[in-house]
Amino acid sequence: MEIEILTCGDSALTLQVGDRIDPQVAARVRALCRALGQIPGLELVPTYCGVTVHYDPLVRDDAEVRALVRLKAGEAGAEGEASPEYFELPVCYGGELGPDLPQLAAHCGLSEREVVDIHSGGQYLIYMLGFTPGFPYMGGMDKRIAMPRLETPRAHIPWGSVGIAGEQTGVYPSVSPGGWRLIGRTPLRLFDPKAGRTLLRAGMLLRFRPISRAEYDALAGGDRP
């Protein structure tokens, strides 16, 4: 596989395999990660168009890392991927948990039901995690349910909130301020530091499964922000 190596100081390199956000480039990124994963001592961060490789200069030097990544990239095939990894995220849409759903539906000239059907009918490729622990950068949202973000962001968005901002949809893993239009909420913790667990990964295909408020409460258990 062709890679362009960009120098990120004395403890990292970025390997670029494309120049746009699309599923084909994402597939190359995944293939490159699989190949580089065979090299011990590297921390690999997949991003939209490449992989940033972090290493310890006390253990390996620049020349060695460049030689190893070139070797593994050369062996990496762009195809050869097993079936995609799906992840189904239960979401309770609307009501108290999706306060912006009515305005978004009105803005898009759809009923709330139609917005939920469109949003939960899609599958979303996770390109990378970042911004905050566990937060997925996803593509593939239907433009019919797009709406610009709030002009004045909320100071406090509950964790697990599912929202839309422009043509992007996302899920907030933790409480934070934000300008997304909130249409629902998942009871699952995307990031749980005490359990040492992040639910999502780059390369997964995410689907949203509508659930009732009763099922939300049952899955959330005593887990409240």
Place this chain on the structure above:
Amino acid sequence: MIEIVSKGLLTTVQDMGRRGHQPSGVPVCGAMDWQALAAANILAGNPMDEAALEITGLGPELVFHEANIFAVSGGDFDMSLDGAPIAVGRAYVAPRGARLKIGAARAGFRACLAFCGGLDIPVVLGSRSTCLTAGFGGHEGRPLAAGDRIGFRAPQTWLPALERRAWAYPLAQKARVRAVPGPQDAAFSPEGMATFFSGVYTITAESNRMGYRTAGPEIAYKPGCGPNIISDGIAPGAVQVPNGRPIILMADRQTVGGYTKIATVITADLPVVAQLKPGDSLTFEPAEVAPAQAAYRAAVRRLRSLAFELDAAGPEW
């Protein structure tokens, strides 16, 4: 155990950072000044990467509920133990009930306060560092406050060569920071690169553990290029230019970002940056990777020699 009496400006539990979780969007965090952490730990008889308290600007006051050895390294902070002045850069024994007061820094901005045997702080995702932005790790995911108590894992009142456990931290007189061009150096014009490597940049008040914002001469892009890129990964010391001026990204930086990065500060000079405070100025010098890595290894070797010399000490006569 220590108890915080007064919290100082920003005091957090930090070790050398959280590795292996950046793919999940978890920032590395850890000490802003790795050299100060390593040195304080060596003087206190610990492995270099043991968790310590990172002190910023104005230090905390704390009480020792158990005797232990401690040491501070980094900026030149005004300190006293039970009212008697003590110095940064050497190990001391604090008896039970002793009061340690760390005031303002006469030079530098940050220091690490290490305790022999380390702190009783849970390891979360492989590290004891505090992730302030996501609110986890360290002591309850937040800065220390008055009334907080933290236990010692293995306190001691004796170490080999106690009287010789001292090291003068090399505070830079002039902040000249070496940086390797890239990853998006190609987006800048030759004039822009020249401005970056010759301009004097002043740290602004909008600076914190995520990064240092600066004021100074505007850096020009190549025609047709601008500050936005498709988000990619971010190395420690990466210098982003979202708006004509450099922002140096530090310990709590996000793992990915969408602005052009003109250069990356070398690991050996991250401690120089960490000792800067708002109002201070710096200049950047071009560097290449191989000499940068050599400089880092040399600095670590000096610290390892210090550790060996202190801890391998035989009986004194």
